[in-house]
Amino acid sequence: MITLGLTGSIGMGKSATAAMFAEEGCPVYDADAEVHRLYARDGAAVGPVEAAFPGVEEGGAINRAKLSAKVVGDPAAMDRLNGVVWPLLGANRREFFRKAEEDQVAIVVLDIPLLFETGGERNMDAVVVVSAPADIQRQRVLAREDMNEAKLDAILARQMADAEKRAKAHFIVDTSRGFDAARAQVRDIIVQLKHPDWRPPQA
Numbered sequence: 001m002i003t004l005g006l007t008g009s010i011g012m013g014k015s016a017t018a019a020m021f022a023e024e025g026c027p028v029y030d031a032d033a034e035v036h037r038l039y040a041r042d043g044a045a046v047g048p049v050e051a052a053f054p055g056v057e058e059g060g061a062i063n064r065a066k067l068s069a070k071v072v073g074d075p076a077a078m079d080r081l082n083g084v085v086w087p088l089l090g091a092n093r094r095e096f097f098r099k100a101e102e103d104q105v106a107i108v109v110l111d112i113p114l115l116f117e118t119g120g121e122r123n124m125d126a127v128v129v130v131s132a133p134a135d136i137q138r139q140r141v142l143a144r145e146d147m148n149e150a151k152l153d154a155i156l157a158r159q160m161a162d163a164e165k166r167a168k169a170h171f172i173v174d175t176s177r178g179f180d181a182a183r184a185q186v187r188d189i190i191v192q193l194k195h196p197d198w199r200p201p202q203a
Contacts, residue, residue: 001100002107002193002200003123007115008130009159010152011141013175013182017130018111020186028109029096031089038088039064048084053077072154082118107193116160116168125200128189129169131162132176170201 006021006028008014022028038045039062049067050057056067071077093110100108109128112120121127132140141152166172171192173185192198 001105002125004107004109004189004193005115005121005124005127006109006111006130007113007127007165009137009162009165010113010155011137012130012132012162013140013173014111014113014130016179017128017173017175017182017186018109020183021107021109021190024187024190025105026107026109026190027096027100027103027105028111029093031110031112034089034092035085037092038085039067044088045085048088049081052080052084072151073157075158078158107190114159116165117158121168126170126193127168128171128173129162129165130173130175131166132174134162136176137162 004021004026006014006018008017018028018030035045037043039049041060043061046057046060046062049062053067053070056062056070058066067081071081097108110120110124112118115121115124115127138152141147142149171189173182173189175182
């Protein structure tokens with residue numbers, strides 16, 4: 001079973017690309033979705049995160065806006081948050097792999113936004129970076145509700161530069177040319193990975 005890391009900066013189209021892999025039969029572990037579940041009402045992370053950042057719990061769930069205000073732009077706070085959340089994610093990830101092995105799938109995809117930033121690429125057989133030109137990225141992100149230039153710049157400041165991610169990637173999906181073109185790239189990656197001569201790149 002091949003473990004494929006999927007990553008990309010905000011606004012690059014990573015979630016849409018992950019959905020394309022899923023449509024092609026590759027189970028996708030969505031780290032962000034798992035975090036949302038942990039932060040939801042009575043989720044496993046609610047108590048520990050509130051203890052680490054008092055005032056972010058609201059109605060039995062983590063208020064993500066309040067939490068964001070406490071950690072964005074503060075590397076030490078982000079490290080403290082990751083120290084709480086990552087161990088909880090580990091249990092969900094182990095269950096994901098158990099099910100994939102039981103189903104005997106050829107490729108699993110781990111959708112992890114900060115894959116390179118956390119060194120997670122070392123646990124992958126190969127990495128796909130989802131990318132688009134910077135002007136398209138900014139246009140997409142600034143169209144979101146409750147987003148502005150300052151907030152976007154703060155998010156980008158804690159993400160590895162797109163050019164650096166592309167340089168580290170084994171595969172790149174360019175989403176600037178539309179869904180059909182991106183889907184064709186996804187299918188091509190799957191074909192390459194399933195080829196009998198394909199081997200994980202050497203470190």
